[in-house]
Amino acid sequence: MHRPASMQFSNAAWEALFRAQVTVMREIQKLPEFKEIGIREYDVLFNLSRCPASSSRLSDLNAHLLISQPSLSRMAERLEAKGLVSRAPDPTDQRAVLFSLTAKGAEVQKSIGREHVKGIHALIGSALSAEEFATLRELSTKLRTHIESR
Amino acid sequence: MHRPASMQFSNAAWEALFRAQVTVMREIQKLPEFKEIGIREYDVLFNLSRCPASSSRLSDLNAHLLISQPSLSRMAERLEAKGLVSRAPDPTDQRAVLFSLTAKGAEVQKSIGREHVKGIHALIGSALSAEEFATLRELSTKLRTHIESR
DNA sequence: CGCTATTACATGCAAACGCATACAACTCTG
DNA sequence: CAGAGTTGTATGCGTTTGCATGTAATAGCG
Numbered sequence: 001m002h003r004p005a006s007m008q009f010s011n012a013a014w015e016a017l018f019r020a021q022v023t024v025m026r027e028i029q030k031l032p033e034f035k036e037i038g039i040r041e042y043d044v045l046f047n048l049s050r051c052p053a054s055s056s057r058l059s060d061l062n063a064h065l066l067i068s069q070p071s072l073s074r075m076a077e078r079l080e081a082k083g084l085v086s087r088a089p090d091p092t093d094q095r096a097v098l099f100s101l102t103a104k105g106a107e108v109q110k111s112i113g114r115e116h117v118k119g120i121h122a123l124i125g126s127a128l129s130a131e132e133f134a135t136l137r138e139l140s141t142k143l144r145t146h147i148e149s150r
Numbered sequence: 151m152h153r154p155a156s157m158q159f160s161n162a163a164w165e166a167l168f169r170a171q172v173t174v175m176r177e178i179q180k181l182p183e184f185k186e187i188g189i190r191e192y193d194v195l196f197n198l199s200r201c202p203a204s205s206s207r208l209s210d211l212n213a214h215l216l217i218s219q220p221s222l223s224r225m226a227e228r229l230e231a232k233g234l235v236s237r238a239p240d241p242t243d244q245r246a247v248l249f250s251l252t253a254k255g256a257e258v259q260k261s262i263g264r265e266h267v268k269g270i271h272a273l274i275g276s277a278l279s280a281e282e283f284a285t286l287r288e289l290s291t292k293l294r295t296h297i298e299s300r
Numbered sequence: 301c302g303c304t305a306t307t308a309c310a311t312g313c314a315a316a317c318g319c320a321t322a323c324a325a326c327t328c329t330g
Numbered sequence: 331c332a333g334a335g336t337t338g339t340a341t342g343c344g345t346t347t348g349c350a351t352g353t354a355a356t357a358g359c360g
Contacts, residue, residue, distance in 0.1 A: 007271045009283035014174065014270050016290035021171040022216055023294045024164065029216075040316095059338060066172055066179075068318050073340060075316085095325045095338045120164050121157045127296035128289060133159035136289040139282055140166035144173045146277035190346095209308060221347050223310060228346095245308040245355045 017140070027123055033115035037108070040067065041075060042116070045084060045109040048101045055100035057090065084108055167290070177273055183265035187258070190217065191225060192266070195234060195259040198251045205250035207240065234258055 029039055037045075047064055048056060062072045076099060079085040084105035090096035101109060128136065179189055187195075197214055198206060212222045226249060229235040234255035240246035251259060278286065 006275065006280065007267060009280045009287075010271050010275045010278075011267050013278070013283040013287040013290070014274060016287040016294070017167060017171060018175075019214075020290040020294040021167060022214065023297050025168075025216060027297060038316095057338080064169075064172065066175060067316095069338085070319080070340075071317050077340095078316095090338095093326070093338080097339065117157060117161050121160050123297065124164060124293060125156065125160045127293045128160075128163070130156065130159045132289055132292070133163040135285060136293070137159075137163040137166040139278060139286040139289075140163070140170040142282070143274060143277045143286070144166070144170040147173050147177060147273065188346095207308080217346095218348050219308085220310075220349080224346075227310095240308095243308080243356075247309065 017143075024124060028116075028119065031115070031119045033112045033119060037112065040065075041079060042109070042112055044072070044075065044079065045101060045105055046113065048085065048099060049106060049109045049113075055088075055098045057096045057098060059096075061099060079105070174270075174274060178266075178269065181265070181269045183262045183269060187262065190215075191229060192259070192262055194222070194225060194229065195251060195255055196263065198235065198249060199256060199259045199263075205238075205248045207246045207248060209246075211249060229255070 025039075028034070034042065043065065044061065047061055048054070051060075058072060058076065059069065062069050065072060067075070076085060076087065080087060083102055085099055086102050088098050088100070090098050175189075178184070184192065193215065194211065197211055198204070201210075208222060208226065209219065212219050215222060217225070226235060226237065230237060233252055235249055236252050238248050238250070240248050
């Protein structure tokens with residue numbers, strides 16, 4: 001073995017985390033709550049529902065997603081056309097656009113969110129103990145925050 | 151709060167795991183080893199390099215990926231055109247197609263894989279301790295295997 | 301056996317994506 | 331405070347994706 005032992009741990013953990021995500025996501029995508037709206041679009045609504053001022057720049061939103069900036073721009077167009085999201089110019093920076101949920105968008109997000117919570121629990125609820133879930137959450141969060149604060 | 155406490159744990163863990171995956175993946179996609187070949191295509195090569203008989207049906211391969219069956223069919227076409235993968239009819243089932251890495255494909259996979267291992271370690275290696283990485287790996291694997299054996 | 305149902309993969313087509321780039325607004329420097 | 335560089339978003343365009351469906355082979359059932 002030509003690789004430092006320390007490399008094995010981080011790589012094995014990433015590999016396992018990634019495969020787990022793929023496996024869970026494959027099942028989630030099949031659930032009925034994502035028939036009308038895609039899971040990527042729901043993720044945008046979800047992120048908007050969580051952001052402090054309940055509005056967010058396109059680029060700030062994009063930082064939390066895997067899709068590219070142009071893709072998000074066009075997805076926002078579609079969500080706006082569906083009446084779920086509204087665009088408004090940022091008063092403090094004329095280049096920027098602030099996105100926020102419409103009343104209908106907030107309603108849809110909550111509705112899908114509720115079903116989603118049930119779906120996740122039904123799918124993985126019995127896979128780990130409460131303590132194990134808590135540990136998984138802590139380690140995942142620690143991993144994420146470490147990267148975000150590089 | 152109208153939700154059973156037990157639901158909170160599994161949902162919070164999934165949410166944290168998913169966000170961690172997004173954050174890591176965003177950085178990985180920028181790394182130079184995925185300039186020539188996309189990360190989704192690398193994942194196909196990687197899976198092929200790991201499968202027992204070093205060949206796999208399209209549908210078996212697809213079970214480990216997030217993309218749809220038609221998308222994988224066409225991605226395989228492209229990988230074949232690049233000389234990285236070969237298709238052959240399954241002798242035991244005339245409907246099926248067996249995919250395997252060509253020598254060039256195996257070479258490319260190993261080469262990118264080596265860089266990928268370094269990239270992951272550089273990205274997340276200092277985020278957790280060896281014990282924490284081991285725990286994250288175990289819990290992720292337990293989560294995945296639980297779903298796969300439903 | 302023969303007939304229907306199912307499984308495995310491929311293909312037509314519209315939607316969505318990413319890359320490169322354009323454009324406009326802000327910032328910074330001399 | 332002008333002019334170059336940077337940042338935030340949108341758009342042109344070729345590629346990739348997914349859905350619905352087609353085709354061929356197998357399985358299951360009477």
